[in-house]
Amino acid sequence: MIDHAHDLASVHEATERLLTAVAALDNAAGARPSRLPGWTVGHVLAHIARNADALGNVLAGRPMYVSAEARDAEIERDAPRPLDVQIDDLRASHAGFRARAAEPADWTRTVELRNGVTDSASRVPFRRWAEVELHHVDLGIGYELEDLPAEFTEREIDFLADRFDGHREVPSTALRSDGGRTWTTGGGAPGDPVAVEGSAADLLGWLAGRRDGSALAVKGGTLPALPPL
The missing domain is CATH 1.20.120.450 (dinb family like domain)
Known part of the structure; x- marks a missing residue:
C-alpha cells in the first residue's frame, strides 16, 4: 500500500x-x-x-x-x-x-x-x-546511484520493472540484485527468457537509462535494449 x-x-x-x-x-x-x-x-x-x-x-x-x-x-x-x-x-x-x-x-x-x-x-x-x-x-x-536511499532504489526498480512489463519490444527478463531481491519484466517480445544480475544501483541505472548495463551479468541471451522512458 x-x-x-x-x-x-x-x-x-x-x-x-x-x-x-x-x-x-x-x-x-x-x-x-x-x-x-x-x-x-x-x-x-x-x-x-x-x-x-x-x-x-x-x-x-x-x-x-x-x-x-x-x-x-x-x-x-x-x-x-x-x-x-x-x-x-x-x-x-x-x-x-x-x-x-x-x-x-x-x-x-x-x-x-x-x-x-x-x-x-x-x-x-x-x-x-x-x-x-x-x-x-x-x-x-x-x-551517485549508489548514494540513493535503499528504499527508493528498490521501489524505483519496482516501478520501472512494472513499466516495462509486457512491453512489446522487451523480451521476458528476470532481474536479481546482489542483495537477493528479484523482479520480472518484459515478456512482450519473442525470445528466450534472459536473466540479469547485478547491484541494485546498476540495475536501476540500466532500467532508468542512466547506465549502459555493462556492469550487469547476463545469462540466457544478450542484455535487452530498453525503449526510452
Missing part, C-alpha cells in the same frame, strides 16, 4: 539534500554540461523546479503542463539563471508542492499526468521523489 505521507516526507529530505549540494557549487556550475545530453546543470535545476509546479497542478486537477512546447520553453528560459536564483526557485517550488499536497484531498482518486498517463494521486509524491533523486544524480556533482 502506498503511504503518500511517508513519500512526501522523503521528497522533503531528498530536496534538502539537493539544495545543500547545489549551494556548495560555484556560480559557473550552472553552465556546465550535466549528464543528460544537451542539458546543462542549469537545465536540470530548472526542470526540477518546474516539475514541482507541474505535479502541484496534477494534484489540483489541472493539466500537468500547458503543452510540451511550453514545458520546454520554460526550461530553456530558466536554465541560464544565476545559481542563487535557481536555489531560491527550487526552494519556492518545493514549498508550493508541499502546500498543495497538504490540502485535504482524496488520495485514492485518479489523476492525469503527461501524454494521457493516469495514476492514483497517492503515487504522485513518489513520482516527485524520483524526479528529485534521479535528477540530483544527473547533475554530475558527486551524488
